[in-house]
Amino acid sequence: MFKRLIARLDIKNNSLVKGINLEGLRNLGDPKYFALKYYEEGIDEIHYQDIVASLYDRNSIIEYISYTAKNVFVIISVGGGIRNNNDIDKVLRSGADKISMNSAAVKNPELIKIASNVYGSSTISINIETIKTFSGYEVLIDSGRQKTGLDLNKWIEKIQKLGAGEIIITSISHEGKKKGFDINLYKMVKKYVSVPLIAHGGAGDIDHILELFQTCEVDGVALASILHYSYLEKNTNLDNQGKNYFINTEKKIHDYKKITINKIKKTLKKNGIKVRI
Amino acid sequence: MVLKSEFRNKKKSAIVGIIDTETANLKSVIYACEKNFLKVYLIKKHENISNDIDGLIFPGVGSYNFVMEILKRKKLDKFIFAFLKNNKPSLFICLGMQLLFSYSDEVKRSEGLNIFPGSVTLIPSNEKRRVPIIGWNIINQKNKSNIFFDIKKTDTFYFTHSFYVSPKNKEIISSESEYCGFKYCSSIAYKNIYGLQFHPEKSSAAGLKIYENFRKLCLV
Numbered sequence: 001m002f003k004r005l006i007a008r009l010d011i012k013n014n015s016l017v018k019g020i021n022l023e024g025l026r027n028l029g030d031p032k033y034f035a036l037k038y039y040e041e042g043i044d045e046i047h048y049q050d051i052v053a054s055l056y057d058r059n060s061i062i063e064y065i066s067y068t069a070k071n072v073f074v075i076i077s078v079g080g081g082i083r084n085n086n087d088i089d090k091v092l093r094s095g096a097d098k099i100s101m102n103s104a105a106v107k108n109p110e111l112i113k114i115a116s117n118v119y120g121s122s123t124i125s126i127n128i129e130t131i132k133t134f135s136g137y138e139v140l141i142d143s144g145r146q147k148t149g150l151d152l153n154k155w156i157e158k159i160q161k162l163g164a165g166e167i168i169i170t171s172i173s174h175e176g177k178k179k180g181f182d183i184n185l186y187k188m189v190k191k192y193v194s195v196p197l198i199a200h201g202g203a204g205d206i207d208h209i210l211e212l213f214q215t216c217e218v219d220g221v222a223l224a225s226i227l228h229y230s231y232l233e234k235n236t237n238l239d240n241q242g243k244n245y246f247i248n249t250e251k252k253i254h255d256y257k258k259i260t261i262n263k264i265k266k267t268l269k270k271n272g273i274k275v276r277i
Numbered sequence: 278m279v280l281k282s283e284f285r286n287k288k289k290s291a292i293v294g295i296i297d298t299e300t301a302n303l304k305s306v307i308y309a310c311e312k313n314f315l316k317v318y319l320i321k322k323h324e325n326i327s328n329d330i331d332g333l334i335f336p337g338v339g340s341y342n343f344v345m346e347i348l349k350r351k352k353l354d355k356f357i358f359a360f361l362k363n364n365k366p367s368l369f370i371c372l373g374m375q376l377l378f379s380y381s382d383e384v385k386r387s388e389g390l391n392i393f394p395g396s397v398t399l400i401p402s403n404e405k406r407r408v409p410i411i412g413w414n415i416i417n418q419k420n421k422s423n424i425f426f427d428i429k430k431t432d433t434f435y436f437t438h439s440f441y442v443s444p445k446n447k448e449i450i451s452s453e454s455e456y457c458g459f460k461y462c463s464s465i466a467y468k469n470i471y472g473l474q475f476h477p478e479k480s481s482a483a484g485l486k487i488y489e490n491f492r493k494l495c496l497v
Binding site for chain 1: 303304305308309312338339340343372384402407408409410411412413414433435437438439456457476478479480481482484485
């Protein structure tokens with residue numbers, strides 16, 4: 001089986017956004033452009049996350065799903081604001097292949113069972129946002145805004161019993177920082193996880209991804225900043241001027257490296273990690 | 278998509294009927310067809326259109342007994358039996374392929390279409406072998422199947438499933454795949470019936486080639 005590179009696109013109000021520790025969002029442009037670009041460059045999966053779906057009306061993401069499904073022939077998974085089978089149906093019918101739930105599943109775990117009975121386990125993935133506490137790892141919801149008191153390991157065991165087909169674990173403290181993954185976290189959860197596991201949060205360089213695959217038994221990795229800043233292009237659309245400002249100033253100052261999908265895959269392959277090229 | 282009345286005028290390009298059980302990732306399949314110049318007609322219930330379509334696709338997402346019940350309720354099972362009699366090409370994807378067999382133990386023991394004798398069972402998991410299988414894998418072709426024309430040994434396909442088929446008649450196995458030491462049937466071919474455990478519409482360029490091969494089969 002090949003390790004998967006998943007492009008994670010967080011969407012807020014029609015824009016691709018990226019924050020640090022799930023906060024301080026920066027507008028990066030049209031999500032459709034990025035999804036198509038990543039597909040052409042050989043990404044294994046696209047993940048759209050509507051990050052304010054639980055706060056606002058969530059219709060806009062449907063448009064992105066249908067456009068992307070027409071042009072992108074790899075798995076498109078969608079998360080954010082999915083609360084019942086009607087929501088799942090709507091998302092799948094517009095062209096998505098897989099859905100992921102977080103807040104709704106915590107609030108009503110039975111939802112996982114209901115959904116997996118109808119759509120099959122492999123269509124239902126659970127996204128867990130977690131942060132280290134003095135006693136272990138705690139599960140958070142609403143894009144890291146809300147504590148739940150749930151212990152990570154217990155939650156993993158529970159959702160698997162209910163039929164979760166895949167688990168994405170986001171390390172909030174590492175997310176957006178581009179300083180590497182929470183290796184201890186993914187090593188620790190290994191003995192609790194019996195379904196495919198995706199790591200998210202911290203990829204800043206190819207070495208980080210290599211280290212993750214070499215030391216942890218994860219099936220895939222969700223990448224955001226590392227790709228978005230590499231494929232960022234000047235946008236002439238006036239609505240996105242904030243983004244141009246960023247490209248013209250900050251990007252130069254911080255000297256963002258261009259790390260292509262191909263370069264990541266080639267490096268992984270050279271180091272004995274099985275990837276699809 | 279085409280309307281039924283337009284059918285006969287558009288015979289030059291292949292028209293494919295897609296079974297719509299209302300649980301599947303239909304859009305991806307429709308878009309992959311359209312990308313390969315296959316015109317699509319959605320079949321939601323039993324209707325007499327076998328002569329008007331050049332091929333049939335049954336995409337599958339959903340759970341076995343749930344989808345089987347829908348097939349029966351809408352008499353789509355009868356439609357499939359009738360269509361297969363005329364020997365036009367048909368492509369059964371993922372759950373679609375599993376439903377061709379006798380029975381499955383997903384959720385509870387449920388009977389399938391029983392076109393091929395054989396069972397659908399859960400992939401045995403262990404510490405290393407996580408189930409469901411989700412991701413990309415290669416296929417080891419067993420015999421030359423028309424649907425795999427021009428498909429290379431190194432081409433990868435996207436799998437997402439917890440169950441696998443064990444055909445009684447091993448001759449129909451057209452490829453096998455291996456997942457953490459577990460070898461299983463990843464596609465079948467019998468006459469003009471093709472079954473794929475993986476999703477060609479989600480397998481990038483190699484997968485689109487399979488749709489192109491299917492279009493050629495439809496035009497024969």
